[in-house]
Amino acid sequence: MSDHALPSPHDWVRRHSPPGGIERIEAWFGGHGYDPHRHDTYAIGQTLAGVQSFHYSGALRHSLPGATMVLHPDELHDGMAGSAAGFRYRMAYIDPASIQQALGGETLPYIRGGLSDDLRLRCASQVFVQALEHPLQALEEQDALYDLAVALRVVAGKPRGRKRPDxxxxxxxxxxxxxxxxxxxxxxxxxxxxxxxxxxxxxxxxxxxxTSPYRYVTLRRLDRVRAMLLDGFSLVDAALAAGFHDQSHMTRYFTRAYGVPPARWLQRLRA
Known part of the structure; x- marks a missing residue:
């Protein structure tokens, strides 16, 4: 691993996650960002500066300013700088249940390779990757979710030969x-x-x-862990209150879901 791939003490993450709303972040990393992990949401975003590299679907991908990242729920990925200059990006984590409100029960759209140059996707995701200083109004968010669902469906194309889910x-x-x-x-x-x-x-x-029902349960528990940690609870208290056996059990699943241990996740938010 080269020197620029190492974690930087100056890495930072800004997070906006209103109750009942969509979690959005803006971050900068000088080298290594995240270990391999999986969300149960779409991760949709744009690289603002530098080269954002990540392993996804069996290959190393490189996101540059101008493209749209669309990481499918439960797809393993990591994150790192693709050059010594580091990278800055914004990302929104979209619950598939919100997309289903527009799709009405279709199989989730899948964007191959996790990157798209399609202007329809870029325009539809723009609301969610604007500066965090601009909070989303409820109606604005709902309209944008519908536009995003439609764009995902059109760009991905409809899956063939599968019975419609219940x-x-x-x-x-x-x-x-x-x-x-x-x-x-x-x-x-x-x-x-x-x-x-x-x-x-x-x-x-x-x-x-x-994602699977079990993974969905686990991620909802981790949602509560993150909220409690931000409220000042200890790791062990948050783990037990959320339904995990103990702190190490929670930490193992936290790292798998977010690519960093909970203490490091908190440190970045406070940087």
Whole structure:
């Protein structure tokens, strides 16, 4: 690994995550940014300066200013500077459930390679990658989500040869998860509440929301961990309150989801 790939003490992340709204960040990294990890959201953004490199879908990709990054939910990726100059970028994390409000139960659109030069996607994502100093009004956000969903569908093209998922059954399961994320949830319980055979439900859940029911539970628990850490709770208290066995259990899943341990995540936000 070259010197410029090492973590920089001057790396920083600015984050805006209003209650019930879309999480957006702006960040700068001088070298290594994130270890391999997976979100259960779309990560949609733009490189503002420098070369933003990342491994994705079996290849090393390079994002330059002018392109749009569209990382699919649950796709493994990392992040690093592609040159000694470092890179700066903005990213929005879009819940697939919000996209489904416009798609109405279609398989999630997939943008191959995680990068697109299509102007329709760039325009549709512009609202979400504007400066964090400009908060999104509720109606503005909803309009932009619809435009983004349509652009994703058009640019990705419709998948062929797959039966339409049972959206209502999957939504019932997702609602149950949101209400009981801190508890021990089983496929049997999801089968009962959704009215759908468990393996069909699991397959449809992945198609509609981009991840498995278990991963969805885990990420909701991590959402609570992040909120508690920002409120000043200790790692161990946040882990136990969110439903993890202990701090090390939570830290392992946190790093897999965000590419950095929780203490490092907090440090960057406070830089």
């Amino acid at each position: 959206y209502q059954a999957a939504e019932r399961a997702r609602g149950f998860i949101l209400e009981h994320a801190e508890q021990d949830i089983t496929l049997e319980a999801l089968e009962q509440v959704s009215g759908r055979e468990r393996w069909s439900l699991s397959r449809d859940f992945r198609a509609l929301y981009g």
